[in-house]
Structure formats: C-alpha cells, structure tokens
Amino acid sequence: MARAAKTKAAAPVAAIDTPNRERPAQPERFKASKEELLGLYKQMLLIRRFEERAGQLYGLGLIGGFCHLYIGQEAVAVGLQSAMTVGKDSVITGYRDHGHMLAYGIDPNIIMAELTGRQAGISKGKGGSMHMFSVEHGFYGGHGIVGAQVGLGTGLAFKHQYSGDGGVCLAYFGDGAANQGQVYESFNMAELWKLPVIYAIENNGYAMGTSVARSASEDQFYKRGESFRIPGIQVDGMDVLAVRGAAEEALAWTRAGKGPIILELMTYRYRGHSMSDPAKYRTREEVQSYREGRDPIEHAAKELQAMGMAEDELKAIDAEIKAIVIAAAKYAEEAPEPEAGELYTHVLVESY
Secondary structure, three states, X not given: OOOOOOOOOOOOOOOOOOOOOOOOOOOOOOOOOHHHHHHHHHHHHHHHHHHHHHHHHHHOOOOOOXXXXXXXXXXXXXXXXXXXOEOOEEEEOOOOOHHHHHHOOOOHHHHHHHHOOOOOOOOOOOOOOOOOOEHHHOEOOOOOOOOHHHXXXXXXXXXXXXXXXXXXXEEEEEOOHHHOHHHHHHHHHHHHOOOOEEEEEEEOOEEOOEEHHHHOOOOOHHHOOHHHOOOEEEEEOOOHHHHHHHHHHHHHHHHOOOOOEEEEEEOOOOOOOXXXXXXXXXXXXXXXXXXXXXXHHHHHHHHHHHOOOOHHHHHHHHHHHHHHHHHHHXXXXXXXXXXXXXXXXXXOOOOO
C-alpha cells in the first residue's frame, strides 16, 4: 500500500510593514491678488510670444538643430518657479527649457541669442536650444539625454543639504523620462537621505509621439514614488494658481526636512514634440479642445477681467510683451557669432 506523502508546513507569512506615514496636505489653489495674478499672466504671455517667435526663426533657418517649444505648458513653469527663491534654490530640466529659463527671470535677449547660436547667448552660443545653463541664476540646464537631469537634480539637492544653505532643487522631467531606470535610482537615494528635491513630472500626454496609455503601465505618475515612500500630488497643470498652490505645499514639505516629493502636472503641448515633428499621432480636434477650453493664459485673462481689468488693458499688455520679444529677436539676429576659439573654452575646469 502506497504511503501518503508528508506535506511540509508552509512558513508563516510576515506582515507587511505599512506604518501611518506623514503625508503632505492636499494643496489649495493659490489666492492671488490682482497684482500677483497679473505678474503670473505676464510671465506666461512672455513665454507664449517668445516661443511663437522662436518657431518663426526656426522656420527661417536662424535656429539650427532641435527646437522644442513650450507652448501650452506655460502655467507649469510659471506656477512652480514663481514660488522658488532665485539664488537660493536650483532648477534643472530637460530639453524643453526656454520656458523654464524665462520663468526664472532670465533676460529674453540672451536666451534668444543662445537659440540662434550667438556669442551673446547665455552659453556663448554653444548650448543652443537644448543645453542652456546659468549658475548665476541657479539654473543647471537644459539636458538632451532623456531622464539624465533627474540624477543630476538629486545631486544638486544633496549639495543643498550638505552645505546647509536651505535650498531646494526643482527637477523637471516628462512622462517619457519617467520610465527611465535612473529616475528610480534617484528616488531611492533621495528618500534614504531625505534630500530637498521636488520631482516635477510634466505629463503632456505624449512621450515624443507615443501616448501615455501606450507607454506606461502605471499612468498615474504621482504614484510612482510610493514604493520608495515618496509622496506624490497630481496637479492641474493648465491652471497657474493651482500649480502655485502645489508648489508652496511641496516647498514647505522639503524645506521642513521631510525629503523628496513628486508633483505630477497634467498639461498639454500644442505643437509637436519638436519643430521637426508633424504630430500626426493626435487629432486636430484634440489639440483644439485644449486651446479653446483649457488654455492657461486665456483662463488667467478671464480671472483678471473678473477682478476688474479691462480687455483694452490686456491688449496693451500683449502689445508690450510682443515688443519685448521682437526686440530680443532683433538683438539675436544682429549679435555676432562666436569666434572659432570659443570651441575650446569651457571644456575642462581649471583648478588653482
């Protein structure tokens, strides 16, 4: 008679440690005065008009290489960076960087000169559209390698912590870069060391030409840090006051020594991934629905009108902004190109 097999008792399953972790409060929409909202409106409008002119100069052949426009996403950079402290905090981003630089108060003349490869440009004409840089403003690029800025931004946060300067690093990346492995290595280090870094994910719906639905198994990017115990908040990135409110909550969290935080900004770009992208992967109706119903600049204009601002006043502001951009383009076109010797500068750091 066959002997019954002796079954081995299952090992006890350890309970998963799920402590009641502290989390940031749900941000409130920033309560702006008329003057504050007007300032944010002007910044967004400057980015819009600047990028439109950059697109024209690219078409004329005055801007070479790649050119990634920020049209449609203005509320993200303006809302976030209006809460930062220039000279104390640091910002790092990817290759869609013109808007971020303008939002940080950097001179449109030297940004446009950089776009056109001129000596007067902020990187002496060598950075172009994708690789602008300004240590003076705490703006650390402008990076063409997808996701590379996340590790560098985490390093900047470590610098703030190590030096005890009270600064916070704002590290931008997109929904496409959110799938890069180095992002999660950075998350792990940042939370282990409680680094003061805000990871701002600009979710504009498309990683180059691939929709989020086709490229991300977890398309709620603000949840991507949960396994590292990094809290996240999803924000309406088409509303500058909602973004500003989220920025203040995130800064309060990081400045209090609680470590990193993720902000997912739900936004939309009206143009293609770059100037060479015909954007055939989405419908004209989809783009138009955002332009007509969600535009961040039009939204702010309507709020200003509700506060008593006349339409003629808004038109006058638009004219002023256009004049600034036209002057920046003229400045860039008339500025000299770099001398040949400029190719050999800033290659190595000289130490003394």
